[in-house]
Amino acid sequence: MQVKVKDQDKIIAMTMSDFHIGENNGAVTTEPLHKINYIKKEGCDYFIHNKVDMLIDRVEAHIKKHGKIDYLILIGDIFDIAVKEKSDVFNLAHDFFSKYLVGNFNEVIYIPGNHDHHMWELLQNDEFVNKRIEVGKKASSLPHTLELKLELDEHNEHKIVHLDEENHISKNYNFIVSLLSNHKNKVPVHISYPNLYIECGQKLGICVTHGHLLEVGWNKSDEVIPHFSSIVLDDTDYFKNIERKNMPFTEFSNYLIAQSYGESVERLVDAPRSNKFMKYIAAEFPEFFTLPCNNDSLPNICKLYKEKLIVNEYLSSVLETMKNNELSFDILLYGHTHVPSFGDDYNFLPKSAGGYNKEIALKLYNTGGWVGINNNIDYINPNCSNKLPNPMYLSQNGEFTKVLYEKD
Secondary structure, three states, X not given: OOOOOOHHHXXXXXXXXXXXXXXXXXOEEOOOOOHHHEEOOOOOOOEEEHHHHHHHHHHHHHHHHHOOEEEEEEOOOOEOOOOOOHHHHHHXXXXXXXXXXXXXXXXXXEOOOOOOHHHHHHHHHHHHHHHHHHOOOOOOOOOOOEOEEEEEOOOOOEEEEEOOOOOOOOOOOOHHHHHHOEOOEOOXXXXXXXXXXXXXXXXXXXXXXXXXXXXXXXXXXXXXOHHHHHOOOOOOOHHHHHHHHHHHHHHHHHHHHHHHHHHHHOOOXXXXXXXXXXXXXXXXOOOOOOOOOOOOOOOHHHHHHHOHHHHHHHHHHHHHHHHHOOOOOOXXXXXXXXXOEEEEEEEEOOOOOOOOOOOEEEEXXXXXXXXXXXXXXXXXXXXXXXOOEOOEEEEOOOOEEEOOOOOO
16 A cells, blocks of 8 residues: 655755766675675676665655655666676666665666766667667767756655757667666666756755766866867856766776776776876876875765865856756765765855855755675775765655664
8 A cells, every 4th residue: 555745844955966877886786795795686696785675665665655756866887887897887777776776766867977888879879870870870979978966846746957958869769778678668768968957846945966077186187288278169057068078087096997807907097196096196197197196085074065166166166056946056966985974064266257256055865885895894995984885765855865864
């Protein structure tokens, strides 16, 4: 029996990020480094982390009471093709998601991150080049960014708006649909990159993004190769500009190396400013890599304040986009750091006045990560011990509730 709840309290979505499916320390893997934390379900030839099994149980219990949830919002680094051969990752992802998770939702919204950035490249090429040529049309230029707005209202009527009216990727006919769903019961997948904007009634505005573009490590173009700063891409769109400039570095470090050298890079390839491989490259080619390679395990708030110039520029552009689409900017929901946040405060002063002469106060929610949880040491940031998954439910009125708790 389904239990009725007030419209404003109804769970509309579940949000999660940094599943890193395929990675040896990830949520679902064929070769876990610490098998004590994993289980094998009947009929599966791969391992599922015990917290993933708990997540599945929680979602299924919710479904039994209230029916399917409208949206599953995947906030990047779901598929780890930065450290694993993509065919292995895709086969594993299809079997897991189609069997255990996606069928509990009516639709999916997918925002690529850095470890699955190449998915964004594949999606664009498929939609704007391959499909058009197949039907006798001319290929078109890649848009580089395509952002969506999810409108929620108190009458339980939801609407997804394409901010780019000319370009969009079909929710029913993209390869992520088949990757996540059973072929007999396909679930639509909306693609939004790099941000998704959510309007909860007329009171609350949420920006959802993976979070890699808030870090200096993923904004390296102008600093790594000095003459990049003089290149004019003829883009007034901030997000499109940083994507076009930084895409080559993200593709190199978080896709091409793994697909060329295979699993030997499992422990080498991650944030390009900190891993051994990139340090070697930087030493061999100092003219291209002028920044020092360092590493830190700062919590979310400290990291945002440490990289304040980049963060504030990004958030200022978010604010402008949301304002242009008649949205307030109240909440930032992101992943990437693997460090959970739940309603932390962060203030920023918009770069461009634009009618604002004071700091903007935000609430931060971070969906955490699924890599190396329950382990005493994280192999990328050995000083960081608070990396945990933090999937959250989002209700009609914009409130977040945790799906898992620290005591679990």
